[in-house]
Amino acid sequence: MSDQAPSIADAQFEGTGYSYTMSLIRGKYKMAILYCLMEFQPVRFNEMRRYLGRITDKTLSANLKELEADGLIARQEYPQIPPKVEYSLTELGESLMEVLDQLCTWGETHMSGSVVAP
Amino acid sequence: MSDQAPSIADAQFEGTGYSYTMSLIRGKYKMAILYCLMEFQPVRFNEMRRYLGRITDKTLSANLKELEADGLIARQEYPQIPPKVEYSLTELGESLMEVLDQLCTWGETHMSGSVVAP
DNA sequence: CGGCATCCGTGACGATACTG
DNA sequence: CAGTATCGTCACGGATGCCG
Numbered sequence A, B: 001m002s003d004q005a006p007s008i009a010d011a012q013f014e015g016t017g018y019s020y021t022m023s024l025i026r027g028k029y030k031m032a033i034l035y036c037l038m039e040f041q042p043v044r045f046n047e048m049r050r051y052l053g054r055i056t057d058k059t060l061s062a063n064l065k066e067l068e069a070d071g072l073i074a075r076q077e078y079p080q081i082p083p084k085v086e087y088s089l090t091e092l093g094e095s096l097m098e099v100l101d102q103l104c105t106w107g108e109t110h111m112s113g114s115v116v117a118p
Numbered sequence C: 001c002g003g004c005a006t007c008c009g010t011g012a013c014g015a016t017a018c019t020g
Numbered sequence D: 001c002a003g004t005a006t007c008g009t010c011a012c013g014g015a016t017g018c019c020g
Helices: A017-025 A030-040 A045-051 A057-069 A091-114 B017-025 B030-040 B045-051 B057-069 B091-110
Strands: A073-078 A084-089 B073-078 B084-089
Touching: A017 A030, A017 A091, A017 B030, A017 B091, A030 A045, A030 A057, A030 A073, A030 A084, A030 A091, A030 B017, A045 A057, A045 A084, A057 A073, A084 A091, A091 B017, A091 B091, B017 B030, B017 B091, B030 B045, B030 B057, B030 B073, B030 B084, B030 B091, B045 B057, B045 B084, B057 B073, B084 B091
Parallel strands: none
Antiparallel strands: A073 A084, B073 B084
């Protein structure tokens, strides 16, 4: 039931797919990490840190854990010296990137107000 | 430097369309505001505040100003007593919503599998 | 190399009161 | 009704140091 036109009076943002998706990619670096993986996976910890610019170990580490917990990325650890860990996108992560990639396209199209020369 | 495949060594996230798009919708409520407008525009200030749940006047006001400055939403003020202001999406805002709407769809599809019990 | 522990700064956001 | 002003809080992220 209740399949009538939604009214703003009782509508809610919480609980929408929107809200859920945003919770996954919130944060200064979440999307950058995913973007990095999409283009260069598998990627090692320090590779990614360099790519992201000024991110700190702590922040990167925390973000990677969250993304892993959310099922978007996979962590592959090689028990050796020196340690080696590679990150990559899961199937879920890849499916999300297909959508997020369009955000990139949109941004490139519309940031023209401030075209940044290469 | 030829036009070979990009290497992670000198790639950068800053400056991508991605980065630009995210800068527009960052924040706890930015997307919720846009989403609200997409479904119910034009929307008045207090209507939106109720829709967004626990947002304060200050935060809502600040976010609306930013979105307006970014050209995503339009503000229509009616000089009368009591005051009346309506917000709606600009063409640019609408074009962004077409993309963001897919985030919603993705979220609805994938949040069912990993519902986190409260 | 790939982390974790700790301390700390900042800015987004909340609560409340007030104004045109 | 549609904000503005002021204050307080807290998560996010930065800097540094240590460890397997």
